[in-house]
Structure formats: C-alpha cells, structure tokens
Amino acid sequence: MNKISSFQTAALALCFALARMIAFRPEGSNMLVCIVGEFFACVLLAVLSLAAGAVPPLKNGLPAKILAVIGGLYCLFAASLVLAVFADSMQYSFPEFYSSWAIIAALAAAAAYCASMGVSACGRTACAAVLISLPIFLFMGVGASDGIDVSGLQFAVDDRNEQIFSHFVWALGYSFEIPLLFMLRGRTDRPRRAAVIYSIGRTFMWSVMLALCGCVLGDHAQKGLPVFSLAAYSKTAIVERFDALVLLMWALCTLLALSMVFLGLGECVRRIKTSVPSSAGLIPAAITAAVACVMSACIVPEPAPVILSGMLLIVLIPAALSGGRAL
Amino acid sequence: MNRVAFFLIASLLMLSATGSRDTIASLDRAMVHAVGIDRDQEGYKVTLQLFRPDNSGTDTQLDAGKANIFVISASAPTVEEAMTLCENRLGEYLFIGHNQLIVLGKGISLDAPSLLFSRFIKSKESYLGAAVACTEGTAEELLSAKLSEGAVAAQNIINILKRHTENSETVFCDLLDTLSTEGASLAVPLLKLTESSSGSSEKKQNNGELTVSAEGAKVFVGGKERFILSADECAGLSLLRCEGKQVTVRLDGRYGPSAAVVRKSGRQLSLTRSGNRFSCRYELELSVRTDQSTDSLFDRETLAAGCEQAVLALCGKTLSKLEEQDASDLLGGSKLLRSRFPQIWIDCGKDHRKAESLIGYTVNAKCCLS
Numbered sequence: 206m207n208k209i210s211s212f213q214t215a216a217l218a219l220c221f222a223l224a225r226m227i228a229f230r231p232e233g234s235n236m237l238v239c240i241v242g243e244f245f246a247c248v249l250l251a252v253l254s255l256a257a258g259a260v261p262p263l264k265n266g267l268p269a270k271i272l273a274v275i276g277g278l279y280c281l282f283a284a285s286l287v288l289a290v291f292a293d294s295m296q297y298s299f300p301e302f303y304s305s306w307a308i309i310a311a312l313a314a315a316a317a318y319c320a321s322m323g324v325s326a327c328g329r330t331a332c333a334a335v336l337i338s339l340p341i342f343l344f345m346g347v348g349a350s351d352g353i354d355v356s357g358l359q360f361a362v363d364d365r366n367e368q369i370f371s372h373f374v375w376a377l378g379y380s381f382e383i384p385l386l387f388m389l390r391g392r393t394d395r396p397r398r399a400a401v402i403y404s405i406g407r408t409f410m411w412s413v414m415l416a417l418c419g420c421v422l423g424d425h426a427q428k429g430l431p432v433f434s435l436a437a438y439s440k441t442a443i444v445e446r447f448d449a450l451v452l453l454m455w456a457l458c459t460l461l462a463l464s465m466v467f468l469g470l471g472e473c474v475r476r477i478k479t480s481v482p483s484s485a486g487l488i489p490a491a492i493t494a495a496v497a498c499v500m501s502a503c504i505v506p507e508p509a510p511v512i513l514s515g516m517l518l519i520v521l522i523p524a525a526l527s528g529g530r531a532l
Numbered sequence: 533m534n535r536v537a538f539f540l541i542a543s544l545l546m547l548s549a550t551g552s553r554d555t556i557a558s559l560d561r562a563m564v565h566a567v568g569i570d571r572d573q574e575g576y577k578v579t580l581q582l583f584r585p586d587n588s589g590t591d592t593q594l595d596a597g598k599a600n601i602f603v604i605s606a607s608a609p610t611v612e613e614a615m616t617l618c619e620n621r622l623g624e625y626l627f628i629g630h631n632q633l634i635v636l637g638k639g640i641s642l643d644a645p646s647l648l649f650s651r652f653i654k655s656k657e658s659y660l661g662a663a664v665a666c667t668e669g670t671a672e673e674l675l676s677a678k679l680s681e682g683a684v685a686a687q688n689i690i691n692i693l694k695r696h697t698e699n700s701e702t703v704f705c706d707l708l709d710t711l712s713t714e715g716a717s718l719a720v721p722l723l724k725l726t727e728s729s730s731g732s733s734e735k736k737q738n739n740g741e742l743t744v745s746a747e748g749a750k751v752f753v754g755g756k757e758r759f760i761l762s763a764d765e766c767a768g769l770s771l772l773r774c775e776g777k778q779v780t781v782r783l784d785g786r787y788g789p790s791a792a793v794v795r796k797s798g799r800q801l802s803l804t805r806s807g808n809r810f811s812c813r814y815e816l817e818l819s820v821r822t823d824q825s826t827d828s829l830f831d832r833e834t835l836a837a838g839c840e841q842a843v844l845a846l847c848g849k850t851l852s853k854l855e856e857q858d859a860s861d862l863l864g865g866s867k868l869l870r871s872r873f874p875q876i877w878i879d880c881g882k883d884h885r886k887a888e889s890l891i892g893y894t895v896n897a898k899c900c901l902s
Contacts (some may be wrong), residue, residue, distance in 0.1 A: 298656050352708070356867040360881070361874035423712030425660075429653070438660040438708055453675065 207392070213328030213394040216335045217465045221382035222407040223338055224287075227451060228294040236419030236502050238356045242372025243411045248501055251404035253381050255397055258476045263313035265383070270477050276388055277473035279462045283381040284466045288313060291310065291459045298433060311455075316463035320471065324392050327403035327464045334457050335406075340416065343452060345447045348439035357423045358416060369446055381466065388469040564623040565601070565686035567615075567646070568671025570637030574607040577637075578614035579672040580626070581686055601685050603676045607827040612651045629845050631655035632710075633686045633693075633709065635671035635723065636665045642718060643755025645710045652707060660708040663693055665721045666750045674725050677742045686725040693721055696746040698777045700770035701763045703749050716884045718867070719761060719769065753859045761853065768850025771843060772814055772863055772895065773800040781842035783830065792830075792840050794818045794899065803868045803891075810873075810890050812865040816897040818843060832901055839899040845893045858885055865891040 231239055282296035292308045319327060362368055386403065418431040421438065436447035444450070539683060568579035584602035619626045628651070642648065652658040675685070695702040702721040724745050747763040758834035761769060764876050770776040778795045799818035803810055820839050830838070854860040861867075866887040870877040880886040 286653060301554065354864075354867070356864065356871040357712075359871040359877075361870045361877040363878060422708065424714065425708060437658070439654070440661060446556040448656070483590065 207323065207325050208394050209324055209328035211391060211393060211395045211399035213325075213332055213401060214389060214396070214399035215406060216326060216387055217389075217461060218382040218399070218403040219335050220331050220411065220458040220461040221380075221465065222403075223335070224291075224455060226411055226460070227429065227433065227455040228290060230294075230414075230425050230430055233427050234372060235359070235436070236415045237429075238362060238365060238368045238372075239372045240412050240415050242369045243376050243415070244408060245369070245407040246351065246373050247378035247404055250380055250383050251400065254386050254400035254445070257391050259424065265449055273473040273476035276384065278478070279384060280318035280388075280466050280470040280473060283385075284313075284463060284470070287381070287459065287466065289450035294430070298430060298477050303529070308450050312463065316460050317467055318485060319460060319464040321472070324468050327468060329406055331461045331465075334454070334461055338454050338458070340356050341450050344441055344444065345436055345439045345451070347411075347431050348444065348447065349417065352421045352425065352438070355420055357426075358419045358422070362471055366441050372436040380392075382462070385465050386470040389465075392468075416496055431510060487505075535538060560624055561627040562619075562622050564626055564631045565721070566627045566635065566675055566689070567628075568605075568631040568635040569611055569640055570670045570672055572607050575826070576611050576614050577605055577607040577670075577672065578611055578618060578689045579605040579753065580615070580618050582622075583630070587848060595878065599763050603672075605672055606867065607641070608763065610650075611648055615651050623774065628652065628655055629659065632658060632690050632868055634662055635674055636664065636720065637667040637758075638668060638673040640666070641755050641757075642710060642752045643686050643695035644716060646757075649707065650713065651710070656708075659677065660706065660711075662707045663690055663721075664705045664710055665689075665693060665705055665723045665729050665746070667723045667725070667894045671874065674723060674744070677682060677725055677744075678801055679789070679873040689723065692744050693746045696721070697770075699778035700767040701748075701900075702746045703761075703770055703773070703775060705749075715754070715882075717754075717758075717862045718752045719862055721746050721765075722748045722750050722760065724891065731823060751857065751859050751862065753857070758859060759853075759857050761850070765853055766849045768846040768848075769854075771816060772795065772799075779843070779846070781839055783835070783838040783842060785830045790830075792820055792835065792839055794843060797900070801864075801868065803865070803872055805873065808890065809892065810865075810869060812863070812868065812891050812893050814847070814893070814895045816843065816847075816895065818899045820899060821901045821902050836899045836901055838895045843897045843899070844895060851893055851895070858888075860888045860891070860893070865893065 231240075288309045291312060295308050357493040382403075386393075386396070395401050412434060418426040418435050422431060422434055425434065432453060433448060433498060437448050474479070554878075562580075563583040564580050565583055565860075566581040567892075568577070568581075570577040580603065582602045582604065584600060604618050604622060604623060606614045608614035608617055610875075615626060633647075636642075641750055642650075646653060652662075674689075677685075693704070694704070696702045703719045705718065705720045723748070726743055744902065747766075749761045749766050749769075751758050751761060767779045771779060774796060776796070778793050780791050780793050783790055783792050795818065796816070797819045800815040800817075802813045802815075804813070805811075818839065820835060851860070851863075854862055861884040865876075866884040869887050870882075876890070877887060880890070
C-alpha cells in the first residue's frame with residue numbers, strides 16, 4: 206500500500222483549513238476574538254489528533270466495520286457541507302454569474318477524479334497548493350502593508366468570552382480534516398508528526414491572516430469575507446489586486462479538501478468490503494459526488510456549529526480513547 | 533480506461549456547467565472611473581465619469597487628442613437607485629472595478645457610510661482603495677470640467693491628490709477609511725476647481741484653463757460636515773499621523789525668510805495612564821537633507837532647531853483646532869485607547885469623543901541633518 210509523507214498528509218489537511226479561512230465570514234465577530242477562539246480550538250484538536258494518530262491501524266472485525274460505516278457517513282456529510290459552503294460563498298461573492306448547482310456538480314466531479322488518482326497524487330498536489338499559497342499571501346500582505354494599523358486589533362467587546370467560545374465551537378465543528386487525518390493514518394508515514402505540522406501550520410496561518418485583516422481593514426473586517434476584502438484592497442507594483450489569485454487558491458484548496466474527504470470515504474469503504482481494489486476510489490467517489498450534490502442542496506448552508514462539533518467528537522474521541530481494542 | 537472515461541465526463545461537465553450564464557462582453561460594459569455624489573431635491577444626484585473611446589476613423593478607437601471621457605448624471609432617493617438609473621440610460625452594464633475616485637458634493641452626510649456606499653460594498657469588483665474627496669461646490673461640476681491635462685480626467689485628479697498628500701498639503705482618504713471609521717471623525721481631502729490665469733491668449737478667451745487643487749481637508753464629525761482644515765493644519769495632522777512624505781516649513785535664514793523641506797523618518801506613539809486620565813505622547817523623528825543651498829542660508833544648528841520649532845508649531849496649531857472642534861479622535865488616540873484599555877473604551881460607551889475627553893496630547897520633535 207502506498208504511503209504518503211507526514212508533510213503531504215499535513216498539506217492535505219492544511220488545504221482544508223486554507224479553504225475555510227478564505228471563505229471565513231466573521232458575522233460581526235472581532236478579529237482578535239476569532240484568533241483566540243481559533244487558537245484554543247487548534248490546541249484541543251492538536252491533542253485529539255495526536256491521540257488519534259497514536260492509535261494503531263484498525264483490525265478487521267465487526268466493531269471496525271461499524272466504525273467505518275459511521276466514518277463513511279460522516280465523510281458523506283462533510284463532503285456535502287464542503288460543497289454547500291463553497292457554492293453558497295461563491296453565490297455570495299459573485300451572485301450574478303454562477304448557479305450553485307453548476308458549481309457543486311463541477312467541483313464534485315473534479316474532486317472525485319482527483320481522489321481517483323490516489324492518495325500520493327493528492328498529497329503531492331496539496332504540497333504544491335500550500336507552497337503556492339505562501340507567496341500569494343505574502344505579497345498580499347506586502348501590498349496592504351501601507352494600511353497596517355496595529356490599533357485595529359482590539360478586545361473591546363462586551364461579550365468577549367461568549368464570542369471566543371462561539372468561535373471556538375465554530376472552529377471545532379468545521380474541522381472535518383481531523384477525523385480524516387485519523388482515517389488516513391494507515392496511509393501516512395508518521396501520523397503524529399503530520400498532526401503536529403498541521404496544528405502549527407493552521408494556527409500560524411489563521412492567526413497571521415486574521416491579524417492582517419484586522420490591522421488593515423479595521424472594523425470593516427467584521428463584515429463580509431475579510432480575506433477577499435483584503436485581497437481587493439491590496440495592491441503591489443505588479444499585481445493590481447489579488448482577488449483572482451485568492452479565488453484560484455480557494456477553488457484549488459476546496460478541490461483538494463473534497464478529494465481528502467473522498468479518500469477518507471474510500472478507506473471506510475475498503476474497511477467494510479476488503480475485496481475492493483485499490484483503484485476503487487473512483488466508483489465510490491463518483492457515487493459520493495452524486496449523493497453529495499443532492500444532499501448539499503437539502504442541507505442548510507450553515508448548520509449549528511454545536512451539532513457539527515458534537516458529530517466530530519462522536520467520530521474522533523471513541524477512536525482516540527479505544528487504543529485499537531474497541532475496533 | 534474507466535479513469536479516462538471519467539476524466540472526459542468530468543471535463544465536459546465542468547466546461548458546460550461552469551460557463552457563465554449571463555456573460556457580459558467588455559463592449560457592453562461602461563467603465564466607471566469616477567463617481568460624484570451630490571444632494572438634490574430628489575435625494576442624491578450621482579454623476580459618473582466613464583471611459584469612452586471616441587471613434588475617429590483611425591485604426592485604433594482611442595483618440596489621443598480627446599479626453600476619452602463621458603459624463604452622465606441621474607437623481608434618485610438613494611445612491612444605488614441613481615446609479616441603476618445611469619445604467620439604464622447608458623444601456624450598458626456599469627463596471628466599477630476601475631473606479632478610482634468618489635467625490636462628495638456639499639451637504640453629503642457620512643453618518644451611515646455603509647448605506648451611502650452600499651453599491652460599492654455589494655459589488656465584489658469594487659476597489660476599496662478608491663480615493664474619497666469632497667468639494668465646496670458640486671461633484672458634478674468637478675467631474676464635468678474639461679481639465680487641461682491628462683488623457684483620463686479621474687487619473688489626473690488622483691495624481692494631483694497624491695502629490696498634495698505627499699507634500700502634506702492635504703490628507704488621503706479612501707473608501708475603506710470611510711467604511712472602517714464609522715462613528716469616528718474623518719478628514720476628507722478638499723478638491724477645488726480653479727481657473728488658471730496662465731495659458732495662451734486663445735485659452736484665456738475661452739475662460740482660461742481649468743485646474744484642480746487639493747489644499748486642505750473637510751472634517752466630518754459624527755458623519756456631519758463640521759469644519760475645514762487649512763493646508764498648514766493638514767501638514768500638522770499629516771505629521772502626527774505619520775502620513776505623507778515631507779513638509780515644507782518656513783524658516784528665517786541669513787538673508788530673510790526661506791523654506792526647508794523636512795522629511796518624516798519615523799514616529800513613536802505611546803499612551804500612558806495616570807488615574808482616570810491618559811496621556812498620548814508623539815515622538816516625531818524628522819530629517820532635513822543639507823546641501824550647498826541650505827549651508828549658504830542657515831547654520832546647521834539653526835536649521836535643525838528651526839525645523840523642530842516649525843514642526844511643533846504646525847502640530848500645536850492642528851491640535852488646538854481639533855480639540856476646539858471636538859475632533860481630536862482624528863489623531864488616533866481613542867483607537868489606541870480601545871486597543872490598549874478595552875474596558876475603558878466599553879465604559880465610555882464605545883464613543884470616540886467620550887474617550888477623547890480622557891486623553892491629553894503632547895508632541896516632541898527631533899530633527900536630524902543628513
């Protein structure tokens with residue numbers, strides 16, 4: 206069985222976090238509050254993912270199959286939500302031009318194809334995507350550096366603790382990549398190392414980007430899509446504005462995030478039915494894409510983060526605590 | 533084989549499904565370069581300055597001999613409706629991604645900038661760095677004026693605004709500033725349309741050449757027009773906010789009054805608390821380049837001391853004007869207080885002017901010769 210490096214696994218998970226960060230809508234929340242909430246969520250998730258990474262590969266048996274069914278259903282739900290959120294955010298940003306059905310169908314098809322190429326190809330592409338994103342965000346920051354005002358970052362909100370908790374729950378609920386890191390641990394060289402790289406990368410990325418948005422956009426960062434607002438404001442001598450590049454990164458990262466979900470689903474299917482050939486990512490992924498298209502249209506774009514967090518913990522905690530014996 | 537078939541299906545699906553439903557050709561778009569907003573009986577009068585290449589029978593549509601701009605106006609109860617009306621009259625889709633300037637006419641209130649600029653916020657193609665300026669007359673008059681220089685009038689005005697800002701004769705304000713400082717005071721550069729007395733005799737007969745100058749700034753307090761900052765006061769504000777590049781100060785030299793160009797090299801800002809009062813201290817670092825011309829006019833020590841005194845005088849003048857007019861939050865003290873002492877800010881009811889009443893300002897300047 207092909208195994209991917211810890212960097213490639215971390216890059217796949219970081220693509221998830223990047224896609225979520227670009228489409229992040231604070232809905233009136235303060236940037237510094239979001240950074241603190243995100244930090245606490247990252248710490249908890251790092252502990253959980255390290256614990257989950259320590260679990261040895263699953264042994265075949267009825268409990269393993271039951272857990273695989275639960276994992277598969279979770280993947281299906283995650284895929285639907287990723288598609289729904291992407292389509293909804295595209296509609297929000299560019300309402301005139303695209304139909305959400307077209308976006309869902311095209312993205313699901315592309316991700317299913319990408320997943321069918323195998324975990325190694327997805328891992329390599331994810332590494333490239335993360336590496337490309339670094340100079341883009343760096344130049345975007347340089348282009349907006351004239352407008353940086355550190356006093357734009359502030360904690361002056363009445364319900365500070367509630368807002369931090371609210372963002373913490375949101376960040377926890379939408380971290381679909383953590384159960385996926387667990388599902389793909391059999392395909393990863395050093396899963397715990399991947400979890401550490403991912404946790405550090407995610408915390409750094411979110412903190413820097415939200416801080417930049419807060420410093421440059423001031424109170425305006427609390428409205429709409431702050432990363433896109435920053436991209437529209439940033440200007441260098443060569444690049445007039447960064448919207449198109451950020452849109453490209455967003456689409457690429459969402460594609461890889463969805464591919465990761467399909468890979469996780471493939472693992473679950475393989476656990477349930479061991480005779481499935483190694484290239485069988487294709488058929489289940491295609492079926493999932495079709496189901497996800499239908500499901501995403503039925504799901505409210507933003508379900509309660511508490512429910513999502515509960516689902517994540519239901520999938521992850523028993524697996525992390527069982528030490529393999531329950532499976 | 534399966535994979536190839538799937539790839540073809542996925543590609544076909546993507547090509548057919550993601551194609552834009554309502555593609556707008558670039559020829560069907562009207563490129564907006566500047567927007568003027570005035571008050572009138574109906575509510576708002578919006579004036580759009582558009583790029584319109586003139587067909588002159590040559591191979592290229594762009595006529596270098598003409599300004600290639602077109603101005604259209606419409607009135608409606610809201611800015612957004614007025615812009616839609618302009619769009620309808622033009623028969624083209626407005627493209628505001630190239631908009632570089634928003635001019636506010638006399639009487640425009642900025643108490644709800646999100647509503648006033650809703651069209652610009654909603655459109656994701658809009659550029660948040662577009663300059664915002666105001667005029668003493670009407671925005672329509674300014675944008676319709678046949679300016680003497682530049683192929684695109686809006687770009688010409690922007691360049692004038694930038695040069696004035698660099699020389700600290702006004703302050704720069706962009707769309708993001710208006711949106712991110714809701715409730716706070718805002719200084720907006722003041723554009724003036726003047727008729728130049730120079731020029732050829734023929735032009736003089738045609739009422740002379742029109743030029744735009746941007747000296748001074750209009751200050752909005754709580755969204756309402758309150759007072760005007762002179763060019764000197766703008767220089768003081770620019771020094772305190774560490775904006776612009778240089779300030780020209782008047783000094784007494786060996787042979788009478790002379791001018792020296794002071795460059796800004798840094799600023800340190802500190803906010804300290806003593807009981808219920810706060811002290812905001814500005815440490816300005818300046819540099820003056822010396823050469824043969826300055827050496828012949830000034831002693832080196834006299835030059836440095838003179839520049840420091842002149843800068844302190846400018847800052848002092850600005851400070852007293854802002855405090856007198858209850859607009860000292862333009863200096864950023866209340867924002868700093870919000871950032872460093874969040875609970876005090878909450879206790880002040882998140883009000884910039886209440887917070888400013890707790891802050892006292894002191895300025896110190898140090899000038900280095902280079």
